[in-house]
Amino acid sequence: MASTAGVSTATVSRVFSKPHLLRESTVVHVKEVAAQLGYVPHHTAQALSTGRLGTIAVVVPDIANPFFPPVIRAAQGHAYGAGFSTLLGDTDEDPAKEADLLATLEQRTDGIVLVSSRLPEDVVRRHARHRPLVLVNRDITGVARVLVDSAAGVRQAVDHLAELGHQHITYVSGPDSSWSNQQRRSAVLEQSAARGITATVQGAHRPEHDAGRAATAEILASGATAAIAFDDTIAQGILSGMAERGLAIPDDLSVIGCDDILAVNTYPPLTTIRSRISEAGRLAVEMLLQLVENRAEADAGEDDRMEPRHALTSSLIPRATTGPPIRRSRKG
Amino acid sequence: MASTAGVSTATVSRVFSKPHLLRESTVVHVKEVAAQLGYVPHHTAQALSTGRLGTIAVVVPDIANPFFPPVIRAAQGHAYGAGFSTLLGDTDEDPAKEADLLATLEQRTDGIVLVSSRLPEDVVRRHARHRPLVLVNRDITGVARVLVDSAAGVRQAVDHLAELGHQHITYVSGPDSSWSNQQRRSAVLEQSAARGITATVQGAHRPEHDAGRAATAEILASGATAAIAFDDTIAQGILSGMAERGLAIPDDLSVIGCDDILAVNTYPPLTTIRSRISEAGRLAVEMLLQLVENRAEADAGEDDRMEPRHALTSSLIPRATTGPPIRRSRKG
DNA sequence: CTGAAAGCGCTTACAG
């Protein structure tokens, strides 16, 4: 390439990375020849030389869980726009696999977005000290993170139910190890106490339709007239559980989901708590690229510590699965 | 590393790539020192040297479309097992972006799995001639591909409806540019003709809940007593459209989806056509890695042309949204 | 504004 353009390889390199250092005519000429020959700078060689891979990774517990695709999509889109490719990692909800993946990805990327990590805090912290890392949906001091703050939406949900006249509600929980689950459960409990209504907590645990459906019996037995589910999938399962028994929504039970991943794809349309999760993906990548740049500069200067923590707020989207506790006395 | 272990870099290299060429004791010793120092072979340098990136890409039209995550998941899992990382590309259903992505990914991967490509045949063919490429859900002669053959399942669906007594059914179509859509439509039309029942075709076009819901009016107007939808999302939209009108499933309309991505997450549980789509992801990667290996060998030998075409079969999963056309005369 | 030369960290014939 350099030879057929009659210049040195250094010049070719500059044409593609620092054209402002060159005479305009040189740039034009070399680019012409390059176009002719279909020449493109060899990515791997560039990477080896500069130490910048132009690649990030997004690691999630389960791609097939509908919460994650929007996050991944936004992350990939933003990274692509900034000239970065995106590696995808699926930990299968397994901390060991997550650790493994992190080790592999570490040497193949400039930085990692770790979504809903199941790893111990100190492991994450250690990794973050060495390499650019941004957490999504995990709140670890000292590590850059963006949190989908569902607490605000959950409080609105409790208020909504209290105003409809519900006296006893139940929180149908998700995975115990999930930060979001802990946050949502606390918000339900605290806000219920504040409003002077009874709140109980029970399992579904697995964020799956079947788990929600199976939880229906316990919900009905509890005497609660409304359920706030850890996520939409569980909520939808409860809807099925009710339909199975010939019970009506919302008359026999008000149901509120979380995440708004099902949109209006249920019938009746599900009242839920919406948080801009794709915003979380975009923001996380933005922060990560910031860290990558800082690190590049820090090599030549001093390390500047920063601890960004972004919380994205949420809000209740009332649709058709909530109403007054009309048949609340069905058990009597 | 080499120096502290008292060997040459060549030996260190061999310890990690061709240990069988070395004395057992040398391997053990070098590995010990490596563990001590936390040394790991530099991936990018390896890649530059060998020309093997250890990376593949999976390109899909839309990560958020629930059809794709299982494919991606299986592909990533299988690639990971074989020591390959997976880059993810989202074309946003845009052929221009798809072409762009392909060009970028081409130099960053050993090969690409292209799912539901929207690109012209010759563009895909040209790419496949130069680099390992496997298509999923696109049938282009001369290019390795794995097809989710929904035709078999669709024929079963038509038979199922005919046996229930339906005389007029409608196919609610998906994206016109989709290979799957064409295949499914043809299968509905042909099998209906074979069974001597009437089949009409109408739009939903976009594979979205709302499009399905909006299609309900036309379905009812058509006089059809059963609908086979391009996919589960559209089918679910039809379910909502019917519920909205206070009409019953399956009495007022039998509905069959396709892809089984919703599993039993609807109520009533959706009769649908299942194809092992995650199997498609796994198989595609398997074929791709085969191509990558072949190409590596072909460099030193002769190119061996092969044209693998795998069709994964499908079958009807009867659940609760199909039944006899009880109120078929509702319009009279 | 441009080039010669060293270097990024491996791999791989070629010798021995």
Next chain:
DNA sequence: CTGAAAGCGCTTACAG
């Protein structure tokens, strides 16, 4: 069984 040396295709001080 192991090492010296060239090479993978760039980038980047250093000269000029």
